[in-house]
Every structure is written in structure tokens, then in C-alpha cells.
Amino acid sequence: MKSKLFSSQDKQNLSWFFKRYLKPYGWQLLFIFLLIVIQGVVYQQFLALTEKGLRVIFEKGSVTELARICAITLGIFLFRALGSYLIPVNSAKIANRAIFELRRDLTDHLIHVKQPYFDANPPGEVILRLVNQVQALGGFVGQGTVNAMRDLITILVVSGYLIYKSAFMFAFALIVIPVIAIAINLTSQRIKQVQTKSEAATGDYLTSIDEMATGMRTIKLSSQESSEIDRLNASASVMRGLAIRLQKVNAVNCKVCAACWRLRSKIALKKPIWTCHSPLQWRLIM
Numbered sequence: 001m002k003s004k005l006f007s008s009q010d011k012q013n014l015s016w017f018f019k020r021y022l023k024p025y026g027w028q029l030l031f032i033f034l035l036i037v038i039q040g041v042v043y044q045q046f047l048a049l050t051e052k053g054l055r056v057i058f059e060k061g062s063v064t065e066l067a068r069i070c071a072i073t074l075g076i077f078l079f080r081a082l083g084s085y086l087i088p089v090n091s092a093k094i095a096n097r098a099i100f101e102l103r104r105d106l107t108d109h110l111i112h113v114k115q116p117y118f119d120a121n122p123p124g125e126v127i128l129r130l131v132n133q134v135q136a137l138g139g140f141v142g143q144g145t146v147n148a149m150r151d152l153i154t155i156l157v158v159s160g161y162l163i164y165k166s167a168f169m170f171a172f173a174l175i176v177i178p179v180i181a182i183a184i185n186l187t188s189q190r191i192k193q194v195q196t197k198s199e200a201a202t203g204d205y206l207t208s209i210d211e212m213a214t215g216m217r218t219i220k221l222s223s224q225e226s227s228e229i230d231r232l233n234a235s236a237s238v239m240r241g242l243a244i245r246l247q248k249v250n251a252v253n254c255k256v257c258a259a260c261w262r263l264r265s266k267i268a269l270k271k272p273i274w275t276c277h278s279p280l281q282w283r284l285i286m
Contacts, residue, residue: 040154124204
């Protein structure tokens with residue numbers, strides 16, 4: 001069965017969340033999107049300027065031209081630094097406002113839920129929904145989505161530049177991009193499974209703490225301190241194991257993507273050098 005990054009239920013939930021909580025901030029989201037697009041174009045200009053600057057160094061040797069290129073490069077990095085500050089700050093503000101409204105609506109809904117729901121669900125699960133899961137959703141719609149959009153636009157802009165400059169570089173990009181997509185798809189389902197188990201273990205641990213605090217008088221009267229300690233330590237041990245497994249899966253995914261991207265960047269940066277040297281010098285650089 002073919003795995004999907006987002007199930008149909010995930011898509012419906014995200015669509016509902018966007019329409020209800022993010023749509024009022026449409027103009028701010030548009031501003032962030034424009035900043036991301038400009039950052040991608042600036043990155044492409046940096047690649048083009050690197051090629052031109054190397055030609056100035058190795059061919060013309062003009063100090064004035066070199067100083068101009070250095071000034072433009074400094075301006076590019078200053079703009080990227082400004083964008084790297086404005087984009088996450090504004091996205092965090094929007095995400096936290098949306099999460100606050102979601103948590104407020106959840107609290108209002110929870111208060112009016114009938115008693116059988118609380119009888120069937122332990123307190124840890126309620127805490128997990130209001131705290132951990134809502135906070136994780138905020139991280140996804142905030143930094144996670146912005147970073148994914150930034151990487152996508154950067155790939156599209158740089159790929160277009162590679163088509164214009166070199167068919168070989170574009171062919172290499174066509175190889176790297178599907179490899180990254182395959183790596184993400186292979187690990188996403190495993191991440192979901194481990195994340196679900198980790199959330200369940202966290203909910204059980206919170207429930208155990210609530211039961212311990214509520215029944216502390218009974219525990220002391222019956223001298224059950226040691227068994228209660230063992231029960232809490234067992235829950236904490238399960239959480240530790242799942243946290244390590246989740247970190248391993250995330251590490252594999254991040255390392256594969258980072259390796260592909262670094263290889264692409266390494267060749268992309270060497271390409272301007274290749275245009276300024278003879279084939280023999282290119283072999284020496286490689």
C-alpha cells in the first residue's frame with residue numbers, strides 16, 4: 001500500500017484550521033510569502049554574482065569592480081539576514097495567535113462536553129490534547145510550513161537558474177530533488193507511528209501523575225510509595241525509549257536530505273569556478 005505524507009483526514013483538518021484561524025491573517029501571510037520569494041531570488045543573484053566575481057578576480061583584476069561586487073554581496077547577505085529575522089518572527093506571531101484562538105475554542109468546547117467523555121478518557125489525554133498536540137500544531141503551521149515553503153521556492157528559483165546556465169547542473173538537480181522526496185516519504189510514516197506512541201506514553205505518564213497526586217493520602221496510609229515509584233519510573237522509561245526512537249528516525253531523515261543538499265550546493269558553487277578556468281584547472285579543483 002502506497003504511503004502518503006498527509007492522509008485525507010489530515011488534509012481536511014489542515015483545511016479547516018486554515019479557514020477558521022489563519023484566513024484572517026491573509027495579508028500577513030502574503031507578506032511572509034513575498035519575503036520568501038525575494039530571498040530565493042536573492043540567493044539566485046548570489047550564485048550569479050559569484051560567477052561574475054570570480055571572472056573579475058581571475059580575468060580582469062579590476063579593484064573597483066571587485067569592490068563593487070563585494071559591496072553588492074554584503075548587501076545581499078544583509079538582506080538575507082533581515083529576512084531570516086522577519087520571516088520566523090512574523091510566522092511565530094501568526095501561529096501563536098491562531099493557537100491561542102484554537103486553545104480558547106477547545107477549552108470552551110471541553111467545558112460543555114458531557115460527563116461520559118471524562119469518564120471514558122483519563123486526565124492525561126485531555127492535558128495532552130490541550131497542551132502538547134496544540135503546541136505541536138503551532139510549530140507545524142509556524143516554522144515547519146515556513147521552512148518548507150522557503151526550501152521549495154529556493155529549489156524552484158535555483159533550478160530555473162541552472163536550466164538557464166547549465167543543462168548538466170539541471171540534470172543533477174532533477175536527480176537530487178526526487179531523492180529528497182523519496183527519503184521524506186519513506187521516513188514520514190515511521191515518524192508518525194513513533195510520534196503517536198510517544199504522545200500516548202506522555203498521556204499515560206500525565207495520568208499517572210494526576211492519580212498519584214489525587215490519591216497521595218491513600219498511598220501513604222497503605223505504604224505503597226515504592227510501588228508508585230516503580231509505576232511512574234516504568235512510564236518514564238517508555239517515554240525515554242520512544243523519544244530516542246523518534247530522534248533516530250528524524251536524524252536519518254535530516255541527514256539524508258542534508259547530504260543531498262550539500263552535494264548539490266558543492267557542485268553549484270564549483271560551477272562558477274569551472275567557468276573561469278580551463279578544463280585542466282577544473283580537474284585540479286575537483
